[in-house]
Amino acid sequence: DGGITQSPKYLFRKEGQNVTLSCEQNLNHDAMYWYRQDPGQGLRLIYYSQIVNDFQKGDIAEGYSVSREKKESFPLTVTSAQKNPTAFYLCASSMYDEQYFGPGTRLTVT
Amino acid sequence: GQQVMQIPQYQHVQEGEDFTTYCNSSTTLSNIQWYKQRPGGHPVFLIQLVKSGEVKKQKRLTFQFGEAKKNSSLHITATQTTDVGTYFCAGVTGANNLFFGTGTRLTVIP
Numbered sequence: 001d002g003g004i005t006q007s008p009k010y011l012f013r014k015e016g017q018n019v020t021l022s023c024e025q026n027l028n029h030d031a032m033y034w035y036r037q038d039p040g041q042g043l044r045l046i047y048y049s050q051i052v053n054d055f056q057k058g059d060i061a062e063g064y065s066v067s068r069e070k071k072e073s074f075p076l077t078v079t080s081a082q083k084n085p086t087a088f089y090l091c092a093s094s095m096y097d098e099q100y101f102g103p104g105t106r107l108t109v110t
Numbered sequence: 111g112q113q114v115m116q117i118p119q120y121q122h123v124q125e126g127e128d129f130t131t132y133c134n135s136s137t138t139l140s141n142i143q144w145y146k147q148r149p150g151g152h153p154v155f156l157i158q159l160v161k162s163g164e165v166k167k168q169k170r171l172t173f174q175f176g177e178a179k180k181n182s183s184l185h186i187t188a189t190q191t192t193d194v195g196t197y198f199c200a201g202v203t204g205a206n207n208l209f210f211g212t213g214t215r216l217t218v219i220p
Contacts, residue, residue, distance in 0.1 A: 035210075040119075042198060043153070043210040090152055097143065097202060101152040 003027065004102035006091050011107045013085075021076045021105045023091035032074035033092040033099065036060060043090065049074055078107065085109045114201045116211035124219050129186040131214035133199035141202045142175055142182045147213075148195040189218045 004025040013019045025032065031050045035043040045058030049068040063082025068074055074093075078085045086109050092099040113136045123129050133142065141160040145153035157166055159175035159182060166173045172185045182199055199211040 040215070042116075042212040045208075045210075092153075097141065097158055098155045099143075099145075099153075099200075099208065101154070104152050 004091060004093055004100055006089075006102035006105050008105060009103065011105055013107070013109050015109055016080045017109075018080060019078050019085075019107065019109075021078065021089055021091075021107070023074045023076065023102060024072055025074075025091075025093045025100075025102075026072060027093055027095070027100060028071070029093035029095045029100070030071070031094045032068070033094075034058075034064070034066065034074070034076045035090045035092065037088045037090060037104075046076065046089075078109075114199060114209045114211040116199055116214055118214055119212065120215050120217070122217045122219060123189050125191060126188050129189050129193070129216055131184050131197050131199075131216075133182045133184075133201070133211050135180045135201045135209075137203065138179050139201040140179075140204050142179075143200040143202065143208070144173060144182075144184055145198045145200060145210075146195050147198065151195075153198060186216075189216070191218050191220055194218050 007022045033048040034046040037043050044060050046064050047058050047066040049055035052071050055066050055068050063079055065077045088104050088106050090104045091102040115134050117132050143158045144156040147153045157173050162179050163177045164175040170187045174183045196213045196215045198213045201209050
């Protein structure tokens with residue numbers, strides 16, 4: 001089945017630790033995105049990539065980093081510099097306009 | 111900067127009542143998309159509107175795009191419990207950037 005996978009579904013970390021969230025797609029999509037969603041709020045764009053080896057900052061990139069070494073993969077690292085990392089993180093991909101979302105990773109930092 | 115506002119933020123309706131959510135952009139959009147996110151799930155694409163004044167229907171859902179391409183609405187006729195979730199609009203600008211609205215959380219009371 002084609003789709004987007006994110007792992008793990010739930011992630012717990014101690015404050016001060018970096019953590020990397022996985023996002024893989026087998027839809028052959030060129031563009032990939034990372035969003036953050038806080039309770040009761042909309043989606044805020046963290047980073048996006050329109051092609052391999054290239055990515056751009058979104059609205060809230062501070063404290064995050066990404067890489068796009070392969071078309072299928074777009075991992076997100078939440079660094080210790082991110083002041084409020086606890087959130088629901090969604091990865092998406094698209095070929096043209098419509099975005100396909102993964103199931104999300106719920107990160108809790110204590 | 112680009113903003114896409116949605117109202118209302120929350121809506122509780124009795125099953126069988128109608129529901130409408132409105133989306134307003136600060137700038138003219140090239141097109142607008144609508145997504146639905148079930149509780150605990152991820153956003154799923156519903157539809158895209160491209161033309162000024164366009165109206166599209168999906169069973170009990172009616173989507174409209176304003177004449178000025180700055181606003182849109184989603185209307186659900188005779189809501190059912192399966193309609194519960196958060197509905198997001200997402201405006202696409204000429205630069206092909208997608209801006210998600212704040213979402214409307216719909217609760218349907220049986």
